[in-house]
Amino acid sequence: MLKLLEKRVKEAVEEIKREDIEIVKIEDIGEITARGVMATPAIAIDGEIKIMGRVAGKDEIKEMIEKDLKNKL
DSSP: OHHHHHHHHHHHHHHHTOTTOOOOOOOOHHHHHHTTOOSSSEEEETTEEEEESSOOOHHHHHHHHHHHHHHTO
């Protein structure tokens, strides 16, 4: 599941075509729980957990990232 989610996140970011998006994969269980993640896999954008306990589709991930980018304008 984690590999599939990682693949989908990378694909979504590639489609957005922005150089300022950084993907960080956290594997340390202490850091994961400190961030409030109670079920894996999870996706957080700018520290805010968006999805937890399921593998999101590439299009859903892309929409979340694009929405977050628009909110920063």
